[in-house]
Amino acid sequence: MSRSVPIPPSPGIAAPSAITDVTYRNYDGALKTHTFRWWPIAVATIRASVNRKKLGFWIPVGLSFLIYFFLGIMFYFNQNLRQQMSDTGNFMAAGPANPYALSLYQGMISTHLLVVIAAITVGASVIAADNRANALLVYLSKPLTRVDYLVGKWMGVFLLLAALTLTPALLLFLFFAVAYNSDGFLKENPTLILRVIAASLLPAAVHTSLILGFSAWSKTPRLAGALYAALYFITGILAGMVGSVLLQKDTENNNSKMTAIISRLSIDGVTDGIGMSIYDVTPDQIVSRMQGGGRRRRRNPEAEKPSSFTVQERPNLPIMLLIAGVLIAVPLTAAYRKVRAVEVIRG
Amino acid sequence: MSIAAAVPSSAPNSLETDSPPPIAVVKELTVRYGSRTVLGNLSLTIPAGCTGLLGPNGAGKTTLIKTLMGFLTPASGEALVMGMNVATDALGIRQRIGLMPEQDCHIPGMSAVQFVAYAGELAGMPPEQAIRRAHEVLEYCGLGEARYREVETYSTGMKQRIKLAQALVHGPKLLFLDEPTNGIDPQGRDEMLDLIRDVSHGKGLSVVVSSHLLPDIERTCDSVIVMRGGQVMRQGSLQELSQTTELQYEVELLAFRDGFVQALAPQGGTLVSRQGSKLRLAFPPQMPNAGRALFEAARVSGTQIRGFRLAQRRLEDVFMEAIEQE
Numbered sequence: 001m002s003r004s005v006p007i008p009p010s011p012g013i014a015a016p017s018a019i020t021d022v023t024y025r026n027y028d029g030a031l032k033t034h035t036f037r038w039w040p041i042a043v044a045t046i047r048a049s050v051n052r053k054k055l056g057f058w059i060p061v062g063l064s065f066l067i068y069f070f071l072g073i074m075f076y077f078n079q080n081l082r083q084q085m086s087d088t089g090n091f092m093a094a095g096p097a098n099p100y101a102l103s104l105y106q107g108m109i110s111t112h113l114l115v116v117i118a119a120i121t122v123g124a125s126v127i128a129a130d131n132r133a134n135a136l137l138v139y140l141s142k143p144l145t146r147v148d149y150l151v152g153k154w155m156g157v158f159l160l161l162a163a164l165t166l167t168p169a170l171l172l173f174l175f176f177a178v179a180y181n182s183d184g185f186l187k188e189n190p191t192l193i194l195r196v197i198a199a200s201l202l203p204a205a206v207h208t209s210l211i212l213g214f215s216a217w218s219k220t221p222r223l224a225g226a227l228y229a230a231l232y233f234i235t236g237i238l239a240g241m242v243g244s245v246l247l248q249k250d251t252e253n254n255n256s257k258m259t260a261i262i263s264r265l266s267i268d269g270v271t272d273g274i275g276m277s278i279y280d281v282t283p284d285q286i287v288s289r290m291q292g293g294g295r296r297r298r299r300n301p302e303a304e305k306p307s308s309f310t311v312q313e314r315p316n317l318p319i320m321l322l323i324a325g326v327l328i329a330v331p332l333t334a335a336y337r338k339v340r341a342v343e344v345i346r347g
Numbered sequence: 348m349s350i351a352a353a354v355p356s357s358a359p360n361s362l363e364t365d366s367p368p369p370i371a372v373v374k375e376l377t378v379r380y381g382s383r384t385v386l387g388n389l390s391l392t393i394p395a396g397c398t399g400l401l402g403p404n405g406a407g408k409t410t411l412i413k414t415l416m417g418f419l420t421p422a423s424g425e426a427l428v429m430g431m432n433v434a435t436d437a438l439g440i441r442q443r444i445g446l447m448p449e450q451d452c453h454i455p456g457m458s459a460v461q462f463v464a465y466a467g468e469l470a471g472m473p474p475e476q477a478i479r480r481a482h483e484v485l486e487y488c489g490l491g492e493a494r495y496r497e498v499e500t501y502s503t504g505m506k507q508r509i510k511l512a513q514a515l516v517h518g519p520k521l522l523f524l525d526e527p528t529n530g531i532d533p534q535g536r537d538e539m540l541d542l543i544r545d546v547s548h549g550k551g552l553s554v555v556v557s558s559h560l561l562p563d564i565e566r567t568c569d570s571v572i573v574m575r576g577g578q579v580m581r582q583g584s585l586q587e588l589s590q591t592t593e594l595q596y597e598v599e600l601l602a603f604r605d606g607f608v609q610a611l612a613p614q615g616g617t618l619v620s621r622q623g624s625k626l627r628l629a630f631p632p633q634m635p636n637a638g639r640a641l642f643e644a645a646r647v648s649g650t651q652i653r654g655f656r657l658a659q660r661r662l663e664d665v666f667m668e669a670i671e672q673e
Contacts, residue, residue, distance in 0.1 A: 023487070024487050024515070024545065024546050024550050024552075025483065026518045026550065026551055026552070027472070027476075027480055027516075027517060027518025028518060029472070029473075029476050029518075030472075030473060030476065031442075031470070031471035031472060031517075032471045032472075032473065033471075034438065034471070037469065037471060040465065040468040040469060040474075041469070044454070044465060048456050125455075129455040129456075130454070130455070132455075133451075133452060133453050133454065133455045134448070134450050134451060134452035134453075135452060135453065135454050135455065137446070137448045137450070137452045138452050138453070138454060138466060138469075138513060139469060140418070141416060141441060141444075141445075141446035141448070141514075142441060142466065142469040142470045142517070143438045143439070143441040143442040143469075143470060143471065144438075144441075144469055145438065340418075341413075341416070341418045342413050342418045342419070
């Protein structure tokens with residue numbers, strides 16, 4: 001490469017610099033390989049959400065940390081008080097369940113609505129705004145495929161939602177590791193960290209895919225968010241209603257496996273169902289903890305029997321995974337079909 | 348503006364004189380939207396330099412650009428851009444192409460410098476190179492002062508400039524400009540045409556300008572492709588197209604006399620058009636001394652010639668002939 005000869009500055013005239021040279025120069029510098037072309041898109045998506053001080057994202061993140069913090073405090077007090085109040089039992093304990101896993105699962109199910117709010121805030125505009133501004137023409141006129149574009153957008157939203165679901169769960173895990181390692185926490189739970197990661201990333205992945213699907217088919221972020229919220233709440237209500245009807249037909253404490261699946265045919269139901277398997281907890285353990293745990297059982301043995309209106313079976317994991325796969329794959333396929341540089345009207 | 352005036356006055360650089368290979372070659376290309384054929388068995392060659400794509404609305408200009416960008420899959424035929432096949436190497440082509448689309452387009456929520464740097468990163472530039480280059484290109488496009496403003500707040504002319512900037516940022520070898528002067532005021536249009544003219548001459552960059560504004564093409568382009576109904580009606584350099592098959596003169600008389608034209612008839616001279624005392628006259632191509640015949644006719648008819656010169660066809664003539672051709 002030839003080096004330009006420095007020109008001595010004349011008196012009273014500014015020395016020539018790159019910025020004052022406004023002639024067109026070609027760029028023949030380094031270019032990155034195509035493999036990670038989606039990464040700038042993911043970074044831009046994250047920056048747009050973080051920079052704009054979107055309260056709809058930051059408040060759920062804060063609340064999520066607060067929920068896990070509260071669970072950690074509860075766990076700590078329970079463990080410390082157990083020895084002093086031996087007659088009262090352990091309200092955090094729930095039968096044979098792993099109390100650590102149960103706390104983490106409780107955190108997971110407590111943050112569902114927060115994930116939905118954050119997903120709407122962050123994800124509804126991700127492709128819809130691009131559709132409105134014809135930005136796809138900019139993206140796809142560059143050496144990017146539609147898959148690069150979607151992976152970048154998906155990853156941007158996913159990482160933001162993962163910050164909400166995974167980070168506080170990992171902090172709670174860290175608290176357990178620090179506070180209870182002397183009780184053999186890490187030795188007794190060698191795979192719990194992996195289970196925390198899997199169970200936290202699953203809802204983030206499902207919600208990211210769904211909101212991206214709606215966003216891709218809309219030019220209005222609000223419409224995309226409204227449709228997604230409608231799907232979330234309507235499937236939740238319908239699954240709850242159908243599950244209740246089916247439960248009434250089942251015998252007490254002997255719910256059929258089909259009822260366990262049908263009652264969880266909602267977005268939250270699927271992630272809850274898979275979360276149960278990942279953390280190896282059962283519905284009765286969860287209900288028992290919600291109802292007061294061992295303390296209540298000791299005082300009232302009848303309380304040990306969960307309500308007949310509660311599904312007792314843990315849903316079949318392969319079927320739940322299949323449904324989760326559908327919830328991820330279908331919206332992404334729909335988005336892929338919609339994301340195009342040019343609208344082709346066939347006639 | 349006459350074609351003669353539009354021909355670049357400065358000597359072309361050595362790259363141009365060595366007749367570089369064509370930038371795109373299209374062979375028997377057919378593109379359909381459903382059952383509707385938009386480009387039918389189209390064959391053309393786009394030479395290096397600045398080429399104008401002319402044609403009425405629906406001629407297939409934008410479809411051709413979309414196909415060359417790899418956005419549309421041809422039903423049959425082949426298109427090569429810089430030696431790469433659009434059907435199999437669209438990404439490689441887009442790495443070396445910049446597109447300035449017709450419609451407004453930007454990334455929402457970004458300032459101009461962020462937008463252009465982001466476009467560079469999307470093309471594979473390292474972030475530090477992309478931001479440096481974004482500043483350079485924005486200065487070049489005349490947006491240096493407004494580079495930190497959000498693109499949404501830009502005027503139409505500024506939006507056109509930023510579309511050009513994002514197309515240039517990664518250093519493409521071929522630039523597609525689709526209606527680049529749409530919606531710009533006269534001064535902005537002049538500046539945009541100057542930019543196009545500058546970037547397409549001596550910078551190692553070929554440009555294809557799609558427009559229906561003939562003066563824009565005359566001012567910026569070296570060659571022209573005239574399309575109609577998905578077919579190429581005329582193609583060639585502006586110089587070639589402006590040449591007439593017969594010898595024509597533009598003559599300005601002091602006062603028009605019928606006898607002047609009648610006196611030319613025995614020499615084979617005919618009146619092509621007349622505007623006041625300005626005439627366009629045609630002579631047989633082999634006629635040895637048309638000038639002498641003109642002065643002789645003036646003497647016979649008792650009129651006076653104020654001036655005369657060899658006539659060239661304007662681009663408008665070429666265009667009208669092409670689109671009216673059956």
